[in-house]
Amino acid sequence: MNYTTAKDAGPKGAPASPSLVRVAILGNPNTGKTTLFNRLCGLRHKTGNFPGTTQEARVGFIKPDPRDEQPALELIDLPGIYSLELDQSEADIARRVLAGTLAPAGQPAAAPDAVCVVVDSTNLARNLVLVGETLRRRLPTVVALNMIDLARKRGLLIDATALSLHLGCAVVPCNARAGEGADAIPAALASARLPNITPPGTRDGLEHWADEICAAAATSHSPSHAEVHVEHTDWTDRLDRVFTHSVGGILVFAAIMFGLFYTIFALAEVPMNLIESVFAGLSGWISGVLPQGVLREFLAGGVVAGLQGVLVFLPQICLLFFLISILEDTGYLARAAFVMNRFLAPFGLSGHAFMPLLSSHACAIPGVMACRAIPDRRERLAAILSAPFMSCSARIPVYVLLTVILFPGAPTKQALAFSACYVLGIAAGLLSALLARRTLLRGPARPMALELPTYKIPALRTAFLSTYDRAMSFVKNAGTNILAICIILWWLSAYPKVEPPPEATGLRAFAAGFDDGQIVVRPEMVNGDWPLESAAHWREKADAIESQHALAHSFAGRLGKLIQPVFEPLGFDWKLSVGVLTSFAAREVFVSTMAVVVTGHDDTSEGITEELAAATRDDGVTPIFTPAASWALLVYYVLAMQCLPTLAVTARESGGWKWAILQLGWMCGLAYVFGAIAFAIAS
Amino acid sequence: MPGEAAPVVDGCCQGTSANGHTPRKGVALTSLTSGQVGVICETCTEPGDAMLLRAMGLRPNATIRVCRLGEPCIVEVIPSRAGEGTQCSRVDCRCRIGLAYLLAQRVMVAVEAS
Known part of the structure; x- marks a missing residue:
């Protein structure tokens, strides 16, 4: 050879x-x-x-x-x-x-x-x-x-x-x-x-x-073949006219996108819940099998939670890329790129960027990964930088919490505030892309020229393999970073270990003598103010007090107190600062962190909003969520890069940490400034 | 200025040409009607864009059919067969290319009598 x-x-x-x-x-x-x-x-x-x-x-x-x-x-x-x-x-x-x-x-x-x-x-x-x-x-x-x-x-x-x-x-x-x-x-x-x-x-x-x-x-x-081709061309012409029409094309596009994202949200929920319950079971099993100690906490709280943090994104990623692959294979996506081109061109982006930006509303991670489809390097980087501004599903719990706190009992105002968050995110993303294209990523905005492939019935094999490829790429590359980040944040929240507070120890010792269902009361301990409750309730109360105490004295808690002065212009106390800090792992962690800080348990079920709204700062009078601080927090969460897994993916997709660090600095800086402005106005 | 193509004067290009051909008189692709067939004379864009369009098949003497006018402008490229000049087989290798209107304005075409 x-x-x-x-x-x-x-x-x-x-x-x-x-x-x-x-x-x-x-x-x-x-x-x-x-x-x-x-x-x-x-x-x-x-x-x-x-x-x-x-x-x-x-x-x-x-x-x-x-x-x-x-x-x-x-x-x-x-x-x-x-x-x-x-x-x-x-x-x-x-x-x-x-x-x-x-x-x-x-x-x-x-x-x-x-x-x-x-x-x-x-x-x-x-x-x-x-x-x-x-x-x-x-x-x-x-x-x-x-x-x-x-x-x-x-x-x-x-x-x-x-x-x-x-x-x-x-x-x-x-x-x-x-x-x-x-x-x-x-x-x-x-x-x-x-x-x-x-x-x-x-x-x-x-x-x-x-x-x-x-x-x-x-x-x-033979002439008969010619006739077949002419007929084929007629159909292609008709479809092209519809799919690229200035009005009809947008309507078709909107309908397809609605279907795509509805499918993602509807279908991903089941496997996501399944993954969460499997990992909850695994964590419980580890806690039951292993003796109490560092190894058990590391495996249950660090590794399992970290793996869950990686795999919980997989259903959305797989569905998104499977459906994109199907759409691409039909030949439609090239037409759709032209439909969106006229909207994105003023911001230095082309129609290629629309799908990644739209995907980012489900999750910025697949959105950033989808930027690979953008052929121009500068435009690809601009889209990567702006994608995390789009309000992802992880922000929804935070938006819900804050809009309910801001407008209790006023669903119309809540809906308006909720929608405004999405608009603010889109505006910030597009303006950031424009700024990037005018400065760091300056370059000619190439008029779009794209080959329009023939319309075809999509090949499922290609779609499955493409999805597998993307999923493996995510798990192997971004996943390892996400796992490491989750473990570090667990460690910061769990260490150093401190003795349980006397209040928790006393309450647990008192409840130890009773069965879970027994109604007991200890008036001398609480001056008769506490209602009659079961022994199980007092044990839970003791756990909550201990969790609050442990978090307050953990590295994360200490860091929260240390960085609180930084967030003073936004009206955050140390507890909110801890919430902001821990939610760097993922934004949705904010609500459960606040639940732990305020109530001592991470149950974010119904009723927690009221508890959080009523929670006070260390002075016992000022609410943690004052209206001004809530507005500042809302603006902060719309704009901030509060998701280290996304940063890890940005680093991977942009070919290094330089752009990821720039993204972190720009988004957090913008969030800080506009959060402070929102606090000043609302105050 | 980056991103801006050369001006079009009297249907002829007054700008950079990446293909080395002498510009010949033609009309902008956007002035054709849907379904009309023409032969590409010149692409009057930045060298990078001109190279790309040429590599995509929009090269001098290539026959094109306008499928859709406006934004985007969609053309079907029907490459000339060797020895046939601008005449082409109607059922041959062909591909569809979508062009932003701004770009299509800079593609100069000699209209072919149908």
Whole structure:
């Protein structure tokens, strides 16, 4: 074989090892490149980034049958590009991978042993230009003639043998969607040879060369096929007119988005509740099996809670990406991008950014991950920076709590305040994107030009594999960060250990002599003010007092007291400061933290709002949630980056912590300033 | 200024051309009617955009059919077959491209008699 291997990682021409052949998969967008990759590799792949870039890198493996004397293949799925010569980050990555100066993170940088160029049989002339550019790189090449079934349907017959002769490399006709012909590709790649022709070097020459080959290899068709195609075109025209119509297009888009997010919210709730109950059971089981001590607390309160914090997001992520993949595969998403383009263009974003921003209303994590679909790097980063401003579902408990406290018994005002939070988040996100595009991410706002793929019935296999890929990527990369953050925050809340307060010890000792259901009272302890309650109630009361005491003296509690002066301009006391601090793990933690701080238990069921609204500060008179502090807190939670898991995903998607730290500083700074302004106005 | 394309004067480009062809007289793509067929003369945009459009198939002498006018402008690209000049097979390789109106204004087209 005339290839070197990735293991050698040496210059081309070095002795080849037959054990592993590195293959770069290249192709125009919408040629079925990823479908072919999924068909060949299935679940045997991993997703990472190209070092120093935000570009996703997928590496798959094909293990041959042991009886065959074929080497294993390592496939690198390169981003879809129209030309290797374009001034785009995707084209730059493809150029560098083919030159052997870039490889997916963790892989040795070496030129690929072979290149597989996936071409769309129904658009051969244009695709052959990219084939020509690849052949000029002098690498063993195989052309996968994909969508051959569609070409046949349209009356286009391509002579693969003639095409192979003209191109000087192997040509394999295939239909990646159905699997037809795909089995022949690994063998062709394993035996790929250097092309025996060199295409012209100029653009004009290359295009003419591609046209000539297309004319020589593609044979004519029957008139009946022509009629079929004209009918197909008519339908496509009609659908395009509806989907991109200035009014109708928006209505269709709104209906599809409503359906998409309704499905996500409706379907994700069940598995999310299931995950929470499974982890609650697991935590209870650990508490029951292990003796009291550090290990038990670490496993039950740190590891299990952290794992829950990771996996509870999975249903939303899986559903979102599954549905997006389905929509993308139908060909609709490209049309929708144009519908939203006119709204986002004034803010330096294009229609590509709409889906990520909308997704962020469910959860910023999949929203930030969905920014991968934005082709322009600057615009992608601007969208990543603005996505967490969108009010995610984790903010809802906080909004509900604060609007109810602010407008008790006035549902209309509560609804208005609730809606205003969403509007404020969207406005802040878009204005932040505009600011970023005018300063740090300055660059030409490219007018949108997008290929509109043919309408197709979506392939479920592709959607499932894409969803699996995204889910694994989240669990492996972001998940590990989220788990670590949750464990750190647990430790801060649980340590150092302090002796239980005498009040709790005394109450527990008193209740110890009675069964749970027994009604008991101890008037001398409370001067006769306490009502008659069961022994179980007093035990719970003792636990609550102990939890409050432990949190107040924990590192988190001490930090809350330490940073309280910082939040003084927003009207927060130390308890609110602790709530803000702990909710960096996830915003929804705020309500349960406040429940612990105020009541001593983390039960956030009905009635807790009233308890929190009535709770007072250390002076015993001033409410914790004064109207001014509540307004400040509401504004703060709309704008602040109170979600370290999202930060971890931002760091991953933007290619480093620089942008994540900027996002944290900008959002928290903005939240602080506007929170202080809200407090000053409301005071 | 970044993001702004060259001005269009009398139907001819007065700006950067990435393809090396001599600009020839044509009309803006947006002045065609829906369903009309034309041949691309020139794309009068920034070099980066012109390169991209060309790589997408909107290259000089490519035949296009206007599918939808407005925002976006949708065209179907029907590449010329070698040796056939601007004549093309109506049932051949073709793709659809959506263009922002601003961009479509900068694509100059010679109208083909149908």
